[in-house]
Amino acid sequence: MKKNKNLGLWLSLLVILIIFTLPISSIAKFVLIVLLLGSFLFWKRSIFWYMQANKHVVKPDSNEWEKAWPLYQKAIRNGLPSGFVITAASMYLQRGDYSVGKKLIEDYLQKSEKNKDVNLVNISKTMVSMSYWMDGDLDKAIQTVKEVYDSGYRDKNLFINYGTYALEKGDLETARKLIKEGKELEKSSPGIFDNRGWLMILEGKWEEAQGLYHELVGKSPRFPEPFVHAAQVKVHYGRVGEAIELLERATNARFSNTSGMKRDTLLQLKEYLENPETRRAAALAIDKNPKMVASGKFPPKTQQSFEREEGDFLSGFAKEIEKPILVEDEEGERLPNTELTDDDIEYAKKHNLE
Numbered sequence: 001m002k003k004n005k006n007l008g009l010w011l012s013l014l015v016i017l018i019i020f021t022l023p024i025s026s027i028a029k030f031v032l033i034v035l036l037l038g039s040f041l042f043w044k045r046s047i048f049w050y051m052q053a054n055k056h057v058v059k060p061d062s063n064e065w066e067k068a069w070p071l072y073q074k075a076i077r078n079g080l081p082s083g084f085v086i087t088a089a090s091m092y093l094q095r096g097d098y099s100v101g102k103k104l105i106e107d108y109l110q111k112s113e114k115n116k117d118v119n120l121v122n123i124s125k126t127m128v129s130m131s132y133w134m135d136g137d138l139d140k141a142i143q144t145v146k147e148v149y150d151s152g153y154r155d156k157n158l159f160i161n162y163g164t165y166a167l168e169k170g171d172l173e174t175a176r177k178l179i180k181e182g183k184e185l186e187k188s189s190p191g192i193f194d195n196r197g198w199l200m201i202l203e204g205k206w207e208e209a210q211g212l213y214h215e216l217v218g219k220s221p222r223f224p225e226p227f228v229h230a231a232q233v234k235v236h237y238g239r240v241g242e243a244i245e246l247l248e249r250a251t252n253a254r255f256s257n258t259s260g261m262k263r264d265t266l267l268q269l270k271e272y273l274e275n276p277e278t279r280r281a282a283a284l285a286i287d288k289n290p291k292m293v294a295s296g297k298f299p300p301k302t303q304q305s306f307e308r309e310e311g312d313f314l315s316g317f318a319k320e321i322e323k324p325i326l327v328e329d330e331e332g333e334r335l336p337n338t339e340l341t342d343d344d345i346e347y348a349k350k351h352n353l354e
Helices: 007-021 026-043 046-058 068-077 082-095 098-110 120-133 138-150 155-169 172-179 183-185 192-201 204-217 225-236 240-251 263-272 279-288 288-293
Strands: none
Touching: 026 046, 046 068, 046 082, 068 082, 068 183, 082 098, 082 120, 098 263, 120 138, 120 155, 138 155, 155 192, 172 183, 172 192, 183 192, 192 225, 192 263, 192 279, 192 288, 204 225, 225 240, 225 279, 225 288, 263 279, 279 288
C-alpha cells in the first residue's frame, strides 16, 4: 500500500534524474524540472487545501472553523484520497455540519473501490455510528458498531462508542463485556474509564464509583461526562456542594457535536441544585433517575415541596464510607492511572475522534 501511495513521488524523482542526464542546456533542464514540479503540485493540490483546512479547524476559536469547510470541499472535489476524506468527515461530525460528515462517510462506504482498506472501512463505520446516535437512532448506531466488533476489529474509539451506546440502551451485559475487554485501554483512554464508572452507577455500585471518580476527576479530563457522573455520586451521598462544583467544571469542559452532554442542560441542572428553594428536590430527582442524568438528560422534577436549604450537605441520603474503594481488576491489583491525551479528547466521544 505504501509503495503505491508514493509511486508518484518516486516517478517524479526518477524523471528529474533523467532530465539531468539529457544532452540539453541547463536552462532547458531547469524549465523541464519546473514544469514537472508544477504538474506534481497541481496533481497534489487537494492535499494542499486539506492541510490549509486543518490549520483552521484545530484552532480553539470556533470562528476559525468556518474557514475550514470551503477548503475541505475544494480538496474533496479535486480528488482528496479516501483516508483524508474520512478525517475531514470526522471534523464535520465534531465541529461542523455533522450531516455533511455523515454523507462523506456513507458515500465512501458505498464505493466499490478495488483493494479497499478494511481498517479504514471499520474506522469509518465507527465514526458514522455517531451521526446515527446524534439523529436519535440508537439502534442503528448499535447495529453499525456491532458489525465492526463482530468483524474482529478493535480500537479505542470502538470501545468508547459501542460502550456508550450500550449504556444508554441499558444493555448492561454488553457494556460489561466491552469494559472488561477494553480494560487495558483504560490506561490511555479516560472515555473508556468513564464508561466503567457509568456502568457502576447504573449497577448501584456507588462506593466503587466513588473511588473511580476520585481518581478520574483528579486527572482533570477535558470532556464533561466524568464531572456529571462524579456529581451524581456526590449527590447520592448528600454532598450537594461538591456536586455543584463538579457540574460547574462540567459546564466549562470541551463540548462538541458528538458530546452526549449539552452545556445548556448541565447549566439548568446546576441551577436547579444551586437554588436553596429547590436544592433538596433537585438532589432527589438526580438520585432517583441515575440512568437519565448519566446520559445527559434533565430528570423529571418532583411534585413534592421542601423547606429552603442552603447547606452543602443534605441529610437523608446514603451514608458515605470513610475511604473511597479503589478500582481493582480481577487479580485484585489496582488499575493504572488514566493518562489523558489530546487524541482521546477528540473521540471522547463520547465521544474523542478521542
